[in-house]
Amino acid sequence: MKGKNISKISSVHQAIALARKKVKDNLPFDAIDICENILKKFPMNRDSKNILKNIRSDPASNILAEEIFQEGNALYQNGDLSAALNCFKKSVRISPNHFKSYFNMAVVFQNLGYLVEAMSNYIQVLIINPSTTGVYSNAGAILRDVCFTEYDPKFDTFILQILNERSHARPSDICLAVLSLLRQKPQIQNMLKMFKSQSSPEEITALIENLSKESLFLKIMSLCPIADLEFENMLRRLREKILRNIHTVTYTPSLGRVLSAIAVQCYVNEYIYKRANSEDKILVEIESRVSGTINDKPQACVKEILMLACYKPLHAYKWSAYIHQIEDLAQVVELQINQIEEDKKTARSLKIFKEIADSISIDVREQYEDSPYPRWIDLKLEKVPLTVLEIGRRARLRISNEAIYQCASPKVLIAGCGTGQQSIEAGSRFKNSEILAVDLSTKSLSYAIRKTNEFGLKNIKYLQADILDLYDLDQKFDVIECCGVLHHMDNPFKGWQVLANCLKPGGLMKVALYSKSARGFVTEVRQEILKLGINFDSASIKRFRQMIIESEEQRHKSVQSFADFYCLSELRDLLFHIKEHQFTIPEIEHLLSRLELDFCGFESDRVLNAFTSQNPLHDSLYNLNAWSVFESKNLDIFSGMYQFWCQKRDDTASL
Ligand SMILES: C[S@@+](CC[C@H](N)C(=O)[O-])C[C@H]1O[C@@H](n2cnc3c(N)ncnc32)[C@H](O)[C@@H]1O
DSSP, X not given: OOGGGGSSHHHHHHHHHHHHHHHHTTOHHHHXXXXXXXXXXXXXXXXXXXXXXXXXXXXXXXXXXXXXXXXXXXXXXXXXXXXXXXXXXXXXXXXXXXXXXXXXXXXXXXXXXXXXXXXXXXXXXXXXXXXXXXXXXXXXXXXXXXXXXXXXXXXXXXXXXXXXXXXXXXXXXHHHHHHHHHTTOHHHHHHHHHXXXXXXXXXXXXXXXXXXXXXXXXXXXXXXXXXXXXXXXXXXXXXXXXXXXXXTSOOOHHHHHXXXXXXXXXXXXXXXXXXXXXXXHXXXXXXHHHHHHTTTOGGGGHHHHHHHHTTSOGGGSXXXXXXXXXXXXXXXXXXXXXXXXXXXXXXXXXXXXXXXXXXXXXXXXXXXXXXXXXXXXXXXXXXXXXXXXXXXXXXXXXXXXXXXXXXSSOEEEEESOTTTHHHHHHHHHBTTOEEEEEESXXXXXXXXXXXXXXXXXXXXXXXXXXXXXXXXXXXXXXXXXXXXXXXXXXXXXXXXXXXXXXXXXXXXXXXXXXXXXXXXHHHHHHHHHHHHTOOOSHHHHHHHHHHHHHOOOHHHHHHTTSGGGGSHHHHHHHHOOSOOOOBOHHHHHHHHHHTTEEEEEEOOHHHHXXXXXXXXXXXXXXXXXXXXXXXXXXXXXXXXXXXXXXXXXXXXXXX
């Protein structure tokens, strides 16, 4: 029955009678259709509400919903996503609390690329059953690719929950999604506007008050670099305004909250923001005032100490030992003093495999001792560890020798683990695994060890070693991961060869390498840096960065779109690395063949989805020629590097 038929009261009576008859005839969906149509026209209609209530509270409805849900699952398994979606939608019409249907609806929406709809359904799951597992991590995965075009407070609350629950996503992976949502929020829009003009001390106070209420924004600021120039400008100007008004601004809990968040953000981005000489002068005055007062009245210096922490890590100050007890400083003291002390201690007790001898490895190590990469706070942990088979299936790998899938307790090597994000994620992902993580940089390894302890993983060992020396390691591995490392070696093939030698026959290797095509503009800027003779020290890097920000050149605009542009060690990695090789897909194919490794597939949902939408044949996924053609039409598709898996041939397998 269509809505236009029930616009008159008499026909409403008829419609209600018909709905009752449908219930009697055991046709509940027809009855639901009729009642919902009535409610569209007459939202207060009590009879319709009662009929719906009776249908939905009938235990038989729940049974029917479950049957339809199972039917949807079968369709999903067969790849008929839209029919599956219809089943899940139908299931919740008759049993609105059937949270499993909402969950699966979210999964289907996610698969179909309707990411905002998927998020809404995950929220619905939590409303019905707050303890459902998998919601936060699935939603965390969606947030890597979503871009919100309008503000909705339910997403604000949900994302904050995801971040507060910890370890469901790498914050830097979801930062742009968070900013896309916040940019649509009227309160944030006002703040962004305000920072473009001069503001009085009263306005600054009001701004601080407003910003202190923006919990999601403060949260993301405390977790990763804010990779957006408009937001960066707002934070930089706010920092400057508070500094210039430091004597007049009264210390309140709101100011404490905002200054702590800026201090953490600046520490996380490694103090990348530009600052004027006149700011330095004010800082010197504050420093002298704090060192004169702190012995007697440390509590009286909280505002000034937080201000200093926005410009320089507190461990640099002699008086840093006196401020551990001040509650309002707890967050910055932990990050800018305690953790640094702990890392120094750990570095002294690190296991060293061999003295690093290769001259490029020595230079690379120096770079990462200066700038351990990346400086991260949170990451994505696998809540339930997976077998190698499950990991392979999830990554849609095609492998010729499936013996590796029987490996129940894999030995995993993380080659060039940096500050531990990769090794800890692998440690949580591979079930019953034993992980060995190596890197050149002691500072990076100390950071990694601290974070491994923080997340309570017991299956990871760290070792300072050059990949080139691993020929002498008396261990072979089932799985090796080497991401963002080989292209920084003098001879990537040599490094890769050593790793292939460390891999057991039939073992799997994940590699990430720079794509020449995706880094076209980066290469232009790197050449410009060499031509201009820019030094590689922090001050020179920051000055060059500022020039890029002010430039209208396409190559400069383009490098701003890399998240690495917003953090000093990452920017150094992006544009100022002392060694960088880039690859093409045919080159990778050639290297794989020389190393007797078989290509098993690229990793990255975003890239795979884009590829399959243009190459529907399943086999193309494993055809490097098809990938090469695809990349030639989508030049920056691998801006996040070529990330792929390969398998070592096992000559004994066919015997
Ligand atoms: C860009 S970072 C990547 C870190 C980590 N793989 C990740 O994805 O987060 C590169 C790391 O590789 C390490 N590295 C570079 N050359 C290496 C070598 N020859 N042996 C061991 N580690 C190396 C560096 O010290 C640095 O920590």
